[in-house]
Amino acid sequence: MANVAVGNPYALNAIVVSEFYYDIKLGYWFALVLVLATQLTGFGIAGMCRRFLVWPASMVWPQNLVACTLLNTLHAEDDESTGGMTRYRYFVLVASGAFFWFFLPGFLFEALSVFSFVCWAAPNNVPLNQMLGVSSGLGMSVLTFDWTQVTWIGSPLMVPWWAEVHVFLGFVLFFWVLTPALYYSNTWSLAYFPISANIPYDRFGNQYNITHVLSQQDTFNATAYGEYSPLYLPATYAMTYLLAFALSTCVIVHTLLYHGRSLLNGVKKMRVESDDIHAKLMRNYPEVPDWWYLLSFCVFFSLAIIAMEVWHTQVPVWALILSVALPIIYILPSGFIYAMTGQEITLNILAQIIPGSLLPGNPLANMLFKSYSVQTLTEATSFIQDLKLGHYVKVPPRASFLVQLIGTLLAAFLQVGVKTWIFSNVEDICSPTQKSQLTCPHNQVFFSASIIWGLIGPSRQFGRQSIYHPHTYALIIGALLPLPFWFWQRRYPNSWIKYISTPVIINGVSGIPPATGINYSAWFAVGALFQYYIRKKHFAWWSKFNYVTSAALDSGTVISLMTIFFTLQFPKNGKISVNWWGNNVYKQTADYNRIPWKKVPAGGIPLAAHSSGKS
Numbered sequence: 001m002a003n004v005a006v007g008n009p010y011a012l013n014a015i016v017v018s019e020f021y022y023d024i025k026l027g028y029w030f031a032l033v034l035v036l037a038t039q040l041t042g043f044g045i046a047g048m049c050r051r052f053l054v055w056p057a058s059m060v061w062p063q064n065l066v067a068c069t070l071l072n073t074l075h076a077e078d079d080e081s082t083g084g085m086t087r088y089r090y091f092v093l094v095a096s097g098a099f100f101w102f103f104l105p106g107f108l109f110e111a112l113s114v115f116s117f118v119c120w121a122a123p124n125n126v127p128l129n130q131m132l133g134v135s136s137g138l139g140m141s142v143l144t145f146d147w148t149q150v151t152w153i154g155s156p157l158m159v160p161w162w163a164e165v166h167v168f169l170g171f172v173l174f175f176w177v178l179t180p181a182l183y184y185s186n187t188w189s190l191a192y193f194p195i196s197a198n199i200p201y202d203r204f205g206n207q208y209n210i211t212h213v214l215s216q217q218d219t220f221n222a223t224a225y226g227e228y229s230p231l232y233l234p235a236t237y238a239m240t241y242l243l244a245f246a247l248s249t250c251v252i253v254h255t256l257l258y259h260g261r262s263l264l265n266g267v268k269k270m271r272v273e274s275d276d277i278h279a280k281l282m283r284n285y286p287e288v289p290d291w292w293y294l295l296s297f298c299v300f301f302s303l304a305i306i307a308m309e310v311w312h313t314q315v316p317v318w319a320l321i322l323s324v325a326l327p328i329i330y331i332l333p334s335g336f337i338y339a340m341t342g343q344e345i346t347l348n349i350l351a352q353i354i355p356g357s358l359l360p361g362n363p364l365a366n367m368l369f370k371s372y373s374v375q376t377l378t379e380a381t382s383f384i385q386d387l388k389l390g391h392y393v394k395v396p397p398r399a400s401f402l403v404q405l406i407g408t409l410l411a412a413f414l415q416v417g418v419k420t421w422i423f424s425n426v427e428d429i430c431s432p433t434q435k436s437q438l439t440c441p442h443n444q445v446f447f448s449a450s451i452i453w454g455l456i457g458p459s460r461q462f463g464r465q466s467i468y469h470p471h472t473y474a475l476i477i478g479a480l481l482p483l484p485f486w487f488w489q490r491r492y493p494n495s496w497i498k499y500i501s502t503p504v505i506i507n508g509v510s511g512i513p514p515a516t517g518i519n520y521s522a523w524f525a526v527g528a529l530f531q532y533y534i535r536k537k538h539f540a541w542w543s544k545f546n547y548v549t550s551a552a553l554d555s556g557t558v559i560s561l562m563t564i565f566f567t568l569q570f571p572k573n574g575k576i577s578v579n580w581w582g583n584n585v586y587k588q589t590a591d592y593n594r595i596p597w598k599k600v601p602a603g604g605i606p607l608a609a610h611s612s613g614k615s
Contacts, residue, residue, distance in 0.1 A: 009415055010375035011038040013446040014367035016419070020430055021210070021447045024364055028420060030311045035412045037304035038372050041324065042380030043405065044297025045331055046387070047288060049380075052262065052332055054387045059339040061388045066158050068392050069547035090545055091552045098147060098556025099563075105146035107564050109582040113146035114518075116591060123589040126597055130195045131180070133591025137196060138175060138236075139517020142525055147557045152519035153511045154342060156527030157550035163341035164531060166501055167508030168524040174239055174509055175517060183235040184597065188467045189605050194594035196236040198445045198513035200452065202229035203607070205600035210451055220361030220455050229604070231456055233468070236512050237448075242471050243506050244349040246478030251345055251503045254482040255333035263332065285396040292401065304372055315365045319355060323369045326350055327377035333503075338381050339388070341504050347374050348510075352453035366454025367446070379408075426570070441514035478506070 015031045018024040053059050073087040105113035111120075114134040118141060122128050132141040134149075144150060156164065183190045193201045200208040212228040215221045233241070255263075301324060308315040326347050334345035348370065355362075355369035383404055390400040422438075423429055430440035452461050462468050481502045489498035511519065530549070535542045568576050577583070586592055 008442075009035045009039055009412065010378060011035050011368075011371040012415065012419055013443055014364075014371045016423070016430070016440065016443045017367060017447045017450060018364055019423075020443070021450075022214075022363065026311055026313075028416065030307060031419070032412065032416045033303060033307040034368070034371070035416055036409070037300050037307055038375035039379055039408050039412055040300040040405070041297060041304065041372070042327065042376040042378070043383050043401075043408075044293045044295075044300070045328055045376065046380040046383040047290065047293025047296075047401075049331055049335060049384060050287075050387065053335040053339055053384045054391055056262075059336075059388065061339050061385050062158050062160060062342040063385060064389045064392055066155065066547045066550050067389055070551040071393065073548055073551075087544065087548045091548050091555075094549060094552035095556035095559075098553045099560040102147065102557050102560035103564065105144075106148075106561060107568060108578055111582050111586045113144060113149055114586045114592075115143045115145055116141040116518075116586070116589070117143075119589045119591045120585050126590045126595050127184075129589055129591035129595070130183075130597065133589065134516060134518040135586070135589075135592045136194045136594045137517060137591045138179070139519070139521045140176065141518070142521045144518055144522045147553050148561070149518055150522045150526050151554065152515050153523055155550045155554065156523045157530050157546055159342040159527065159531070160340075161527070161531040161535070162499060163343060163501075163504055163508075164524060164527040166341070166504040167343065168520065170505035170508045171517075171520045171524075173505075174243060175236060175512065175520075179235050179239050182239075186598065188238060189232060190235045190238065191596060191598040192600045192605060193232060193234045193596050195234065195597070196513070196516055197234040197594055198237070198441055198448060199234075200237075200448050201232045201234070203232065203600070203605040204229065205596065205604075208232075208448075208451060210455060213455065220457070225456065225460075230466070230607070231452060231461060232605070233452075236516075238468065238471075240510065240512050241349070241468075242474050243509065245471050245474035246481070247345070247503060247506045247510070248347075248350050248478065249475050250478035250481050250506055251330070251333045251337065253479050254501070254503050255336055257482055257486045259332075259336050281394060282391055282397070286398060288397045288401045296405070308368065313364060313368055314359070314362055315368050319359060319365070319369055320372065322354060322358075323351065323373040324376060326354075326373045327380060330377060331380050334377060335381055335384060337501070337503055337507070338385075341501070343504055343508055344378070344381065345503065345507055346510060347377055348449070352449060353458050356453040356458045360457045360459070361455065363450040363454030367450050370449075370453075445514050481506075 011034045012031070015026070015034070018026065069087075070091075073091050116129075116132050116134045116137070118132050119125075119129045119134075119137070130137050133139070134141065134144065150156065159167075179195070182188070183195050186192075192205055202208050208229070208231050213221050213225045215224075301320075304320055304324075305317055307313070308317070308320055330345065330347055338344050351370040351373035352366060355366045359365040359369070386404055387397065387400055389395075390397065426438060429438055430443060432439055460466065462471055485497055485500050485502060489495060509520065530542070530546055535546070
C-alpha cells in the first residue's frame with residue numbers, strides 16, 4: 001500500500017506550476033479529480049501485464065529485495081540462532097545513527113552535504129568549480145556526507161552491480177566527457193550559461209521570462225517571442241534532452257530484440273517461463289479476474305475525461321486517448337528494464353512532443369497531457385512492483401489489489417490536502433531563497449519543460465532553424481544502438497557483450513536535472529563499496545546486512561529530516577539557523593552561484609547564433 005502511494009503525485013507538478021508560475025487557478029476539486037485519475041488509471045494497465053512482469057522468476061524487481069528484508073527484519077528473527085548481531089538490532093542501531101548524523105549535513109554543518117573543499121579553496125576558479133562542484137557542477141569531487149545526496153536517484157545498495165556500472169558508464173561518457181567538450185567549445189552557445197542548471201535562459205544570460213512571450217489568454221505570442229529571445233538550455237539540460245530522444249526509440253527496439261519471444265509466448269497465453277517456487281505457491285490463491293482491471297481502467301479514465309471537460313482545460317478527449325496510449329505501448333519495455341535493473345524508464349519526451357505539436361502554444365494542455373501519460377506509466381510499474389512483492393511474501397493477489405486501490409485513494413485526498421496546506425502556510429515556498437530549502441526543484445524542472453514544449457513548442461525549439469535541431473537525429477541513433485550488440489551476442493553468445501544494455505546506459509542519467517553530478521558520482525562510489533567490494537570479499541555479511549543497511553539509512557534519515565523541518569525550520573519560517581563558516585562557505589563559490597564560463601556579449605547573444613550553433 002505504501003509503495004504505490006508514497007510518491008508525490010506527478011499531476012501535482014502541473015497544478016503547482018499552473019498556479020505558481022502561470023497564475024492559472026483551477027481549484028481544489030480539479031486537483032483532487034486529476035490526481036485520482038492519474039494515480040489510478042495505471043492499475044488497469046498493470047493487471048494485464050502480470051504474465052510478463054510478475055510471474056516470471058527473471059523479473060526480480062530489486063527494490064522488493066530491500067522491502068522483503070526489512071519486513072523480515074521487523075517481523076521474523078530467523079537469524080538469532082546463527083550467532084552475532086541480529087538484523088533487527090542492527091537495523092535499530094544504524095537507523096538511530098543515521099537519525100542523529102543527519103543533523104550535521106541537514107542543519108548544523110550544511111557544507112558536509114555539498115562537500116567540495118577544492119571549490120572552497122578556489123571559489124573564483126570557474127572551470128574548477130564547474131568540474132568539481134556540487135550545486136551546479138559535474139560532481140567530480142565525489143565526496144558528500146549526506147545520505148539524501150547519495151540516494152537522490154535511488155539507493156546504491158539496492159541496484160545490481162552490473163546496472164550501476166551501466167549507469168555510471170553512461171554518466172561518465174555523456175556528462176564527464178561529451179558535455180564539457182560541447183560546453184568549452186561553446187557549441188549551442190552553452191558557455192554563456194551555467195554548465196548545469198534546471199532552468200532555461202534567454203539570450204541575455206538571465207532566467208527565461210515567460211511573461212514576455214505570453215498573450216493575455218496565457219497562450220504563445222510569436223511576435224513578442226521574436227522581439228525578446230529564443231530559449232537556451234544549459235549544457236546538462238541539453239544533453240538530457242538529447243539522450244531522451246534516443247531513449248524513446250532505443251527501449252522499443254531493445255525490447256523487441258531481447259524479449260520478443262517472451263512477448264509472443266505471453267500473447268499466445270503460453271508460459272513465458274517455467275514456474276519457480278514462488279509462482280507454484282501463489283497458485284493456491286485465486287487470481288484477480290481481468291475484468292476487475294478493465295473496469296478500474298474504464299472508471300478512472302472516465303474520471304480523467306470529466307476533469308478535462310468540466311474545468312475547460314483545453315485538452316480534447318482525443319488528446320487524452322493519445323496520452324493513455326503511450327503508457328500502454330511502453331509498459332512492457334519499461335517494465336522489463338525496471339524489473340531487472342531497478343532503473344525506471346519515463347515517457348517525458350514523447351509525452352511533451354505530442355501535445356506540443358498537436359496543441360501548440362498551450363502550456364497548460366501540455367502539462368496535463370504529460371502528467372496523465374507519465375503518471376499512468378509510473379503507477380502501473382509501481383503497482384506491478386507491489387504485485388511482485390506480494391508474490392514474494394505470499395499475499396493473495398485479490399488482497400493486494402484491494403489494498404493498493406484503497407491506499408491510493410486515501411493518499412490522493414491526503415496529498416492534495418497537504419499541498420494546499422503547505423502553499424497556504426509556508427512563506428516564500430518555491431523561491432530560490434526559501435529559508436527551509438523548500439525551493440521546489442522538481443516543480444522548477446516541470447515549469448522549464450512546459451515553456452520548452454508547451455509554450456514555445458517543439459517546432460521552434462527543435463525545428464530546422466534551431467541550434468537544437470541535431471537532437472532530433474538521436475531518434476534514429478537510438479533505434480540503431482541496440483542492433484550491433486544484439487547481432488554480436490547472437491554470433492558470440494558467450495561474449496561479455498551480452499551483458500550490455502543500451503537503454504540502461506542512456507536512461508540511467510535521466511535524473512539530470514534536477515539531479516547533479518554528485519548524485520551520480522557519490523551513488524556509484526557507495527555502490528562500488530557495497531555491491532562489488534563487500535559482496536565479493538565479505539559475502540556472508542553482505543547477504544545478511546546489505547539490504548537492512550539500505551532500509552535503516554533511509555528510515556533514519558527521513559525521520560531526521562522531518563524532525564528538523566517541523567521542530568527547527570517550519571515554526572519560525574526558517575529563522576532558526578546556525579550562522580557559521582560550516583553553513584556559509586559553500587555559498588561563496590562559483591559553483592553555488594552558477595557562474596558561467598563566458599560572459600554574455602553586450603546586447604545579448606546575436607540572434608543569428610541561435611541558427612548557427614556557435615558564437
